[in-house]
Amino acid sequence: MEKLSTQNKSHEMGLHSEKLSGRTQQRFFSAEESENFVYPFSFEVDYDKSGTIDAENLSSKEVNIEIRKLMEKGVGDITIKNPKSRHGLGVGILNRLKLTFEGSLGYFGCGLIDGPNIHIKGRVGWSCGENMMAGSVLIEKNAGSTFGAAIRGGDLICRGDVGARTGIDQKGGTIIVGGRTGAFSGFMMQRGRMIICGDAGINLGDSMYDGTIYVGGNIESLGVDAVEEPMSELDASWLKSKLDLYGIPTKNGVENMKKIVSGKQLWNYDNLEPSEKKLVL
Amino acid sequence: MCGIAGLIHKNKKGADVGSQMSSMLQALKHRGPDSTGFAVYSDGQKDNHYVVRLKVAEQADLEKGFDIHQIVKDRTEAAKGRLEQSGAKIVAEENPTEYAGRYTINYDGDMKVLADYLEDLEGVEVLSIGRSLELIKDLGDAEVVSETYGLKSFKGTHAIGHTRMATESDVDIRSAHPYWAYPFSDISVVHNGQLTNYWTNRRDLERRGHRFSSNCDSELIAVYLADRIEKGDDLESAMKSSVEYLDGVFTYIVATKDMLGMAKDTMAAKPMVLFESDDLIAMASEEISIRQIFDHDVDTFDPYDGEVKVWKN
Numbered sequence: 182m183e184k185l186s187t188q189n190k191s192h193e194m195g196l197h198s199e200k201l202s203g204r205t206q207q208r209f210f211s212a213e214e215s216e217n218f219v220y221p222f223s224f225e226v227d228y229d230k231s232g233t234i235d236a237e238n239l240s241s242k243e244v245n246i247e248i249r250k251l252m253e254k255g256v257g258d259i260t261i262k263n264p265k266s267r268h269g270l271g272v273g274i275l276n277r278l279k280l281t282f283e284g285s286l287g288y289f290g291c292g293l294i295d296g297p298n299i300h301i302k303g304r305v306g307w308s309c310g311e312n313m314m315a316g317s318v319l320i321e322k323n324a325g326s327t328f329g330a331a332i333r334g335g336d337l338i339c340r341g342d343v344g345a346r347t348g349i350d351q352k353g354g355t356i357i358v359g360g361r362t363g364a365f366s367g368f369m370m371q372r373g374r375m376i377i378c379g380d381a382g383i384n385l386g387d388s389m390y391d392g393t394i395y396v397g398g399n400i401e402s403l404g405v406d407a408v409e410e411p412m413s414e415l416d417a418s419w420l421k422s423k424l425d426l427y428g429i430p431t432k433n434g435v436e437n438m439k440k441i442v443s444g445k446q447l448w449n450y451d452n453l454e455p456s457e458k459k460l461v462l
Numbered sequence: 463m464c465g466i467a468g469l470i471h472k473n474k475k476g477a478d479v480g481s482q483m484s485s486m487l488q489a490l491k492h493r494g495p496d497s498t499g500f501a502v503y504s505d506g507q508k509d510n511h512y513v514v515r516l517k518v519a520e521q522a523d524l525e526k527g528f529d530i531h532q533i534v535k536d537r538t539e540a541a542k543g544r545l546e547q548s549g550a551k552i553v554a555e556e557n558p559t560e561y562a563g564r565y566t567i568n569y570d571g572d573m574k575v576l577a578d579y580l581e582d583l584e585g586v587e588v589l590s591i592g593r594s595l596e597l598i599k600d601l602g603d604a605e606v607v608s609e610t611y612g613l614k615s616f617k618g619t620h621a622i623g624h625t626r627m628a629t630e631s632d633v634d635i636r637s638a639h640p641y642w643a644y645p646f647s648d649i650s651v652v653h654n655g656q657l658t659n660y661w662t663n664r665r666d667l668e669r670r671g672h673r674f675s676s677n678c679d680s681e682l683i684a685v686y687l688a689d690r691i692e693k694g695d696d697l698e699s700a701m702k703s704s705v706e707y708l709d710g711v712f713t714y715i716v717a718t719k720d721m722l723g724m725a726k727d728t729m730a731a732k733p734m735v736l737f738e739s740d741d742l743i744a745m746a747s748e749e750i751s752i753r754q755i756f757d758h759d760v761d762t763f764d765p766y767d768g769e770v771k772v773w774k775n
Contacts, residue, residue, distance in 0.1 A: 266749040284759045287750050303759050306749055307733060323763045326730060344764040345730035364730050364767040382730075382767060 223276045223296070226257030237263040241270055252276055266306065271299055274316075288325070291318045294335075307344070310337040313354065319427060326363065329356040332373065338427050345382065348375045351392060359429050365404065367394045367441070376420060376438075378431050386441050390448075394441040395420060397431045408444040416440055463627045464654040465490030466639075466734075467746040468715040469755070470620035470722040470775050474741065475505040480608070480616025485754040486746055487604035487623045493747060494625035497638035498607045499599030501650035501717055504618040506594045510570050511553070512647065515589040515597050516541060516580060519561040520634045523585070533585075534560055540583050548576045558611045564596070574645035578673075587636060587675055592648040594618070594719045599638040619775045620722050622715045624652040631678040641684035644673060646691060648719040653680035654747055655712030655732045663707070683714050698772045701725045705768050715745065723772040730767035737762045743773045 232251040236244045244261065248271070251259050258279040264270055268287035271280060271294070278297035282290075285303030295314035304322035310329045317336040326344030329337045331352060338357040345363030348356045353373040361379035370389040380398035387404020394407075395416070403409070420435040431438065467486040471477040480502055487498055507513065518537035524530055538557070545552055545567060554566035569576065577588045590597030598611045604625065608614055624639035631637040643649035660679035663686070668674065672685045686707060690700035701716065701723050711731035716723045724745055726734060737744045737752050737760050744752045749762050765771060 266753045268748075268750070285749060285753075285762075287748055304749070304762055306735070322761060325733065325735070325764050342763060345767055363764070364728075383728075 224252040225255060226252055226276065226278060227255050228257040228279055230254075230256045231258040231260070232256040233260045233262060235262045236265065236267065236270075241267045244270055245272060248274065248278075248280070252278060264303075266303075268306070271297075285322070294318075304341070305339075309339075310335075313337060315354075323360070328358075328362075329354075332356060334373075336423075336427075338429070340429065342379070347377075348373070348394075351375065355423065357424070357427065357429055361398065364401075367392070367407070368404065370394070370443075376423065376429075378424075378429060386443070388447060389441075389443045391443050395435075395438045396441065397433060397435075397438050400439065400441075403441065406444045406447045407441050410440050410442045412436065412438060412440045463493045464639075465493030465625040465747045465751070466623070466652045466654045466713065466715055467744075467751050468620070468622040468652070468717065468722055468724065469742065469744040470717075470773055471742055472740065472773070472775055474775075475619055476617045477619060478616075479503070479618045479621040480613040482755045483621040483623045484604050484608035484614055486744075486751040487625050489751040489754045490625045490747060491603045494627035495603060496628045496633045497599060497601045497626045497635065498604045499597070499624045499626070499639045499652070500607070500611075500613060500621060501590070501595060501597045501623070501640040501642075501652070502613065502616050502618055502621040503592075503594040503648070503717060503719070504596065504616070506719070507566065510568050512567050512569055512591050512593055513596050514545070514550075514565045514567055514580075514591050515563070516565075517562050517587050517589060517635055518583075519585050520636065521561070521601050522634065524560065531560070537583060537585055538563060541580055541586050544579050544583065545576075548579055550576065558598075559600070562598075562600070562611075573647055577645050581673075581675075588642070588644070590642040590647075590650065591645075592719075595642070595648040595650060595717075597640055597642055597650055599624075599635055599640065601633065601635065601638075619720070620717055622650060622652050622717045622722070624654075630656065631676060636676045637678040639678075639680055641676075641678075641681045643684040643688035643691070643716075644675075646688050649684070649687065649691070649716065651680070651684040651687065651714055651716045653683055653712055653714040655710060655714075655727065657682055657708055657710040657712060659709040679710075680714075683708065683712075683716075687716060697721055697723055698770065701770045701772070705770060713747075721772055721774050723770065724765065725770045726765055726767060728768040730764075734765055735762045736765055736771075 234247045260281045264284040266285045266287045271291040273293045274297045275295040280299045282301045286305045288306040290309045292311040296316045299318045301320045305324045307325040308327045315335040320339040323341035324339040324343045328343045328347045331350040332354045333352045334354040336355045340359040342360035343358045343362045347362045347366040349368045351370045351373045356375045358377045364382040365384045367386040370392040372392045375394045378397040381400045383402045384404035386407030417436045550567040550569040556564040600607045639652045640650040657679040712727045713732040713734045735749045
């Protein structure tokens with residue numbers, strides 16, 4: 182595995198095989214996950230400095246503002262007590278940060294983040310991690326539907342079961358589901374990887390453009406243009422390292438997982454701009 | 463959008479279901495601020511005793527004309543008269559608002575005949591008739607409705623509720639949820655979603671003698687379940703067939719005298735979070751609603767596409 186270049190590894194795992202004419206900038210997936218995104222204007226935080234916010238009598242907006250205030254003071258390890266399933270907590274954090282929620286989150290938790298490592302000790306409602314760019318979100322219990330919608334990077338992990346449409350419109354990053362997932366997971370997936378250790382519901386990977394879905398349990402049905410492809414040693418090795426990182430067990434071993442990719446029979450693109458099309462026609 | 467909630471205590475009577483459902487629905491206010499409705503189930507009336515909940519006007523009607531207050535009063539008296547003419551003996555009476563009435567009756571006749579005779583009066587709508595069920599709905603949030611109708615002191619075994627954001631019919635009590643599965647006593651339904659085959663199926667059910675009191679698509683669920691139960695289905699079978707029968711996106715909760723059930727469409731497009739323990743089942747569109755009746759975190763999960771679940775108290 183180490184002998185291969187990043188580009189070759191990416192191709193080997195079937196992650197990028199589209200033929201581009203040059204207008205699209207192609208970014209290759211790194212199996213080492215070594216990219217590090219840091220904003221020049223981000224707060225200088227120290228992981229050894231810790232702070233606590235009691236959300237008992239605060240609104241979602243107030244909690245998010247308090248997180249920001251602590252980061253401004255250089256606090257790099259923040260714990261939120263009593264989140265009580267409120268919506269929209271921990272969103273828009275574009276910074277390195279260790280953030281722990283001692284409880285459950287409601288809808289749209291931890292969306293639009295770029296960099297923090299978040300640990301949620303309860304469950305999350307719909308659309309957790311939507312549009313996240315980098316970092317990690319680890320959920321100890323279950324998650325609702327549209328988990329990781331349009332995620333672009335980072336790791337989004339749920340140890341329990343997840344609802345429908347997991348990773349809808351996924352554009353990058355890794356989604357890991359320790360249990361089962363519902364209908365239409367990976368719907369219109371474009372890039373990235375999804376690992377489902379349990380069963381997957383109906384229409385898995387429906388209309389996916391690209392990306393890879395690994396399933397450890399039974400697949401109720403595949404969606405339109407989603408096809409199974411043989412697992413390679415590289416797949417198994419990457420899956421093992423990724424799942425070991427978060428201590429997620431697999432029932433039958435990573436080598437026995439199923440690999441689902443796009444059949445690309447629905448690809449009807451050309452690379453011409455509308456003005457160029459006119460010239461051709 | 464709408465928010466729905468339900469809870470059932472297992473092996474327990476006299477629980478604070480009125481207060482609990484009020485808190486759960488208030489937490490869902492942001493999903494639907496137009497109206498709020500409750501179907502609360504008591505431990506049950508004595509033999510042949512039923513509670514009739516009805517309204518004789520809409521809130522908006524009270525702003526129409528100089529004589530409207532007298533008209534509403536006359537309708538209330540007329541409704542009482544029709545109860546007695548039908549052979550029902552009124553043993554208790556309350557009027558939480560000018561336009562809403564609650565009557566405890568002693569009655570052993572046909573429920574449909576009674577309901578039809580009452581609704582023959584202009585402006586009168588029977589919200590529910592039940593041995594356990596009491597159906598209350600009005601404009602405003604859960605706090606307002608609960609306070610107006612004295613629901614916080616209501617004791618019983620289970621309840622369902624709804625906060626409505628009107629999308630396809632008017633903001634009025636008629637279109638608010640829950641819906642009673644007329645003419646079956648003690649069956650009520652709340653729904654979150656849109657049904658796309660409402661008019662087709664409504665026409666079919668009306669041809670077969672079923673009555674619709676509103677133009678709200680959600681009423682179709684109550685009428686369909688009533689139709690299936692009339693044909694001999696049990697609740698769970700009726701609900702399972704409804705998942706195929708109904709087209710569109712939906713999650714609904716149904717309650718009977720001693721049961722609570724939920725069903726979700728085959729796309730799982732509408733939310734539902736469930737909590738299950740040996741003593742209590744609670745469900746809602748959002749977990750924040752369930753958290754209102756606990757002072758600690760609880761383990762919850764989402765039911766999957768096409769799933770039907772039923773619990774008994």
